[in-house]
Amino acid sequence: MxxxxxxxxxxxxxxxxxxxxxxxxxxxxxxxxxxxxxxxxxxxxxxxxxxxxxxxxxxxxxxxxxxxxxxxxxxxxxxxxxxxxxxxxxxxxxxxxxxxxxxxxxxxxxxxxxxxxxxxxxxxxxxxxxxxxxxxxxxxxxxxxxxxxxxxxxxxxxxxxxxxxxxxxxxxxxxxxxxxxxxxxxxxxxxxxxxxxxxxxxxxxxxxxxxxxxxxxxxxxxxxxxxxxxxxxxxxxxxxxxxxxxxxxxxxxxxxxxxxxxxxxxxxxxxxxxxxxxxxxxxxxxxxxxxxxxxxxxxxxxxxxxxxxxxNTPPLPEPAQPVRPLRHDLEFDSVTFRHGDRTVLKDVSLSVPQGHRLAVVGPSGAGKSTLLQLLARFYDVDTGSVRIGAVDVRAINTEALMAQIAFVFQDVYLFDGTIEENVRLGRPDADEAAVRAAATAARLDEVIERLPNGWDTDVGEGGALLSGGERQRVSIARALLKDAPIVLLDEVTSALDPVNEAAVHDGIERLMAGRTVVMVAHRLRTVRRADRIAFLDHGRIVEEGEHDELLLRGGRYAEFWNASLTSTSP
Structure with missing residues (x-):
């Protein structure tokens, strides 16, 4: 004992x-x-x-x-x-x-x-x-x-x-x-x-x-x-x-x-x-x-x-001689990833030039969110490699990797504290002007103005005292304050009402400006302005190209696009 x-x-x-x-x-x-x-x-x-x-x-x-x-x-x-x-x-x-x-x-x-x-x-x-x-x-x-x-x-x-x-x-x-x-x-x-x-x-x-x-x-x-x-x-x-x-x-x-x-x-x-x-x-x-x-x-x-x-659960190994990437282009090179007995991704190859936007679409369970998780090294790939600026993410130490990436996910978790404390998590040493600018860009200032305690409003455990759209604006403000060169977006607006969706879209556009972006979305109209779209199904890339190009092909993406128009029509 x-x-x-x-x-x-x-x-x-x-x-x-x-x-x-x-x-x-x-x-x-x-x-x-x-x-x-x-x-x-x-x-x-x-x-x-x-x-x-x-x-x-x-x-x-x-x-x-x-x-x-x-x-x-x-x-x-x-x-x-x-x-x-x-x-x-x-x-x-x-x-x-x-x-x-x-x-x-x-x-x-x-x-x-x-x-x-x-x-x-x-x-x-x-x-x-x-x-x-x-x-x-x-x-x-x-x-x-x-x-x-x-x-x-x-x-x-x-x-x-x-x-x-x-x-x-x-x-x-x-x-x-x-x-x-x-x-x-x-x-x-x-x-x-x-x-x-x-x-x-x-x-x-x-x-x-x-x-x-x-x-x-x-x-x-x-x-x-x-x-x-x-x-x-x-x-x-x-x-x-x-x-x-x-x-x-x-x-x-x-x-x-x-x-x-x-x-x-x-x-x-x-x-x-x-x-x-x-x-x-x-x-x-x-x-x-x-x-x-x-x-x-x-x-x-x-x-x-x-x-x-x-x-005794082993953490992901840290590199003995870490390398810091000098560029922010992204690449998936013949990536295969298994989770338990299930193969989630099979021989996936993708590239995103620096400053460009890649949208990943496809049916539920296709492995879209897994792509983002592998970029952030939530897991290590089984075969192939994931690179940032031509550097394998396994060669970048965790602190440096996290500094390169800002996350905005559908399920936003806020810590029990004030709105300002949660925004400052993006960059704790930021001055007040930077915090206020990030809030304005995310249209969080509109929320703060109508709250009785303003910036000192307590959000509750997990952000329970705020609505879904308000939590999302806090998350975007946090990402804007972090000012990372790579942005990962996962189903950001899929559960929002039209008013909050419009506000969040404004914030997202400001967040994506000039940055390398990989976004996952079910609402296909949110990906029209992506530089490139990849259609993922059963862990494989079945189509890839620009929006208009994919529509002309009449393939899986076109089917999804037409289905989305039908579901939103009155």
Whole structure:
């Protein structure tokens, strides 16, 4: 467990963890040894001169005081180490998540990362602060007491020593028998978290469909599955708990019978017998607590395993000697890309001269958005290459690549904050005049003027307090402020009303001016002014040319164009 914790956190945290473990182990040993002083204390009290117990009582009190101090210091050390590890874990997880390819963040990751970054990290890092001390005490203190019993009477000590392999075997068997149930419960927990998030996000759709009073079937199924897996996990733990309890009680009974036999036979005195029984009783409590502690440790270990799996997810490799492109023309050279078992793009070759506009059209699922994602290196291609200024994007470091590209997508995400803070994400060091100019160019100033708090208006989580068109204008203003030489547009106006669509088009035109642009659109009238149009179907380029040229060919693009005119005609 400790090795896994250090493996997840990194070697820089090994020192504090090892010192804390050593201190807790010393505390547990001192606790066990302090009980050894009960033998001379009780011997003197049951003897002819009870006053002889005074120095032993003083020694026992001193040992207890030393134990109390060590326990306080070890607990404080555990809490401090736990806090340090928690901070370090959040830092490492955040840094790693920021370096993972953006394509890794699929829909199923929302619930997984939410649970992992919240309760998962807290549970895993609570091992040092809350579980390690009781676990070490439950394991080391009874072993120390058994050693003390062996020193006073080897027969009683051997009888107590029998419990050690039995308890270890029960704990090992319980852990193995519960592994599948614990894994299923954790999986169900993540699924339920994802369904809860999905249910919250689906509220507009559910309410629009008049299903506000209905139960959400997918969420109900996930919660029922979580309930069933929790029940199975609890039932799986019962045999281990019962077995541990019976073993401890059986060993204590054996010690009681053996001690009575030896005392009646005159082999040991009544004081020694009473002391050994007190020691045996003191062993029982921490041993019985192992069942509960073991369950918590297994849960924490499972979270550590999931954390380790995420941290072991390789980020896209950074070039050892990065190259910065001097031009901004784009090229797809025989690109093939697979996502799982599906081939999304097959041998795609395209080029976009610097300052020109390429429009990519085609049916849903053809791979249009994937082209943009490969340009931004959300993923790496399987074969072929994607180049910016004749430089493969894999030879450009991430920071330099992102500086070259501005994104405007259909689904705009705004961070919880003010409008100005969200616009400044494009270029945090921009002066006020540049921010205002970008807002004006995106026609965001019209929105700001009618909002009661103007630039200081809070947009809410994800931009929920703004309309879709208003969020899109913020996104365009952000891209304008960034002033990147390459612009990627993905279905920017497909979900907007006519008024917002016109405003967004004005902003987009200003954004595209003088820049290299790749745009994806379903509304074909938005791509008429592109310098070149590529029709993508089933991952292949089936047609390519200018708008008028493609219409004259009467091919797939012409079919799509005529269909779009028909669908928009009154």
């Amino acid at each position: 400790i090795r896994m914790l250090l493996r997840v956190l990194g070697n820089e945290y090994a020192g504090p963890v090892r010192r804390t473990v050593a201190l807790m182990t010393t505390t547990a040993v001192v606790e066990g040894l302090s009980y050894a002083l009960l033998v001379p204390v009780l011997r003197a009290l049951f003897g002819g001169t009870p006053a002889d117990a005074r120095p032993w009582l003083i020694a026992f009190g001193t040992a207890v005081a030393v134990y109390a101090v060590l326990r306080y210091v070890s607990d404080v050390s555990g809490f401090r180490a736990g806090t340090t590890l928690l901070h370090g874990m959040y830092g490492r997880l955040g840094d790693h998540l920021a370096r993972l390819p953006l394509g890794w963040y699929g829909p199923g990751r929302v619930g997984e990362v939410s649970v992992l970054a919240g309760r998962g990290v807290l549970q895993a890092m609570s091992v040092i602060a809350h579980l390690l001390g009781p676990l070490v005490s439950a394991a080391v203190t009874p072993l120390t007491i058994v050693a003390v019993m062996l020193a006073f009477d080897w027969r009683m000590g051997l009888a107590a020593l029998v419990a050690v392999p039995l308890v270890a075997a029960i704990q090992l068997w319980t852990g193995r028998s519960m592994a599948a149930a614990d894994a299923e419960r954790a999986e169900r927990d993540h699924q339920a978290a994802g369904r809860v998030i999905e249910y919250l996000q689906a509220q507009p759709v559910l309410r629009a469909g008049g299903r506000t009073t209905e139960r959400f079937g997918l969420l109900d199924d996930a919660l029922r599955g979580l309930e069933r897996s929790s029940r199975r996990s609890t039932l799986s733990a019962l045999p281990g708990i019962v077995g541990l309890t019976l073993t401890v009680q059986a060993v204590f009974t054996v010690l009681l019978v053996l001690g009575a036999y030896l005392t009646l036979g005159g082999d040991i005195g009544a004081a020694e017998m009473l002391t050994i029984l007190v020691l045996a009783a003191r062993c029982a409590d921490p041993l019985l607590s192992l069942a509960d502690i073991g369950g918590q440790v297994r849960s924490a270990r499972a979270e550590l395993t999931r954390l380790e799996a995420v941290l």
